[in-house]
Amino acid sequence: MAAVTTESLASVQKELASTLAQADLEVARELFAALDVLDSSAGLRRSLTDPSREAQDRAAMARSLFGGKVTSTTAEVLTALVSRRWSKERDLGDAVEVLAVAVVVVQAEREGLAGLEKLETVLLDFRRTVSSSHEVQRALTDPQAKPEAKQKLGAALSPSASAEARLLIDRAVTSPRGLRPAQLVERFTEQIAARQQRWIALVTVAKELDPSYMERLRASLDRYFGRELKLDVVVDPAVVGGIRVQVGDEVVDSTVATKLNDLDRRLAS
Known part of the structure; x- marks a missing residue:
């Protein structure tokens, strides 16, 4: 990440540390849903990252767009993010993803180090399973396959996944954001490893x-x-x-x- 983006993300993480620590999986789901909205509209990303707009104006736009549709915690996270400056439009979405994963990781962390290790193990096992089978890779990247079918396959490949792991695996197989599912899962595990x-x-x-x-x-x-x-x-x-x-x-x-x-x-x- 460029310096501006790195500083903005670090600033939001510090500001919202206590908020993220108390958030539940519903907040993570809402952040991922908001990310889908951002990824679907280049115009919206430009508006929410436009440095010529005042921070409060961008925050007001985010509240208008997401307010009433998400919990107050999710709205707080989103307004904090759009109030910062980002090196590239996509960096805003990347930051939303990082904080969504952070909420998932905090949930697993409530079981202590064992919870984090379990989450990481399930994700790594899933990545290895997918990477070892060209047939599975084709099934998970088939543009004609429905998201539900990919989720069902992902569940079959990770039967012991917790709710936290299930959310991240579902995310990887349905919305990999230009990556292969195994690559996105690997990115998730890197964030978990850093948390450990x-x-x-x-x-x-x-x-x-x-x-x-x-x-x-x-x-x-x-x-x-x-x-x-x-x-x-x-x-x-x-x-x-x-x-x-x-x-x-x-x-x-x-x-x-x-x-x-x-x-x-x-x-x-």
């Missing part, structure tokens, strides 16, 4: 940890971060001693190397 970094603690230590200490550390970190974490332990003798933990953007560093570097900076100042 919030649940993975990268632990850097100077030497291997014994199992009993590892369990105590795991329990301590779970309490500190308020969630069940998956530990990814890296041994790096350069840290000398202590421990460094990173979960997403949050870092707790008590290594000897860091303390020595801090001391050196203080002495040099």
Whole structure:
């Protein structure tokens, strides 16, 4: 994505973090439906991304178009998106898709890391199944086939899919947005994988940890971060001693190397 689009998407995600965290699958469905409307009309996309229009005018247009047809949460997301600037018209639709998937992922995340891993596993299994069969690929990309038939085939290929996985698979087989269904599913899984970094603690230590200490550390970190974490332990003798933990953007560093570097900076100042 270009810089303007990247900044706009990041800004909306930060502004609506609490809203998206409380949204349900109906919001995701409505966002996908709104995306279909955007994708169907180049004129509408131009109007909603026209930088010569004031942000409030674009927001008013979105409220006029979608208001009363979607929940207040979905309307809030859409107006926030059209109020931003986008490098290209299509970027607005891409952003709607990203936030729709984010809502789905949050739903799965309510089961913790296991929920995210389950969602990712189902999607990856579906992608592998589709990619391994030319016949299935032809059936899912046949322009003459009805969306219902593609959904039925998608369901048959992913019988253990949760409601979250089902929504994303249905989306991939009926509205792949210029991609093959397997490609769109792969894009969805990349977003899920990025989300999982919030649940993975990268632990850097100077030497291997014994199992009993590892369990105590795991329990301590779970309490500190308020969630069940998956530990990814890296041994790096350069840290000398202590421990460094990173979960997403949050870092707790008590290594000897860091303390020595801090001391050196203080002495040099």
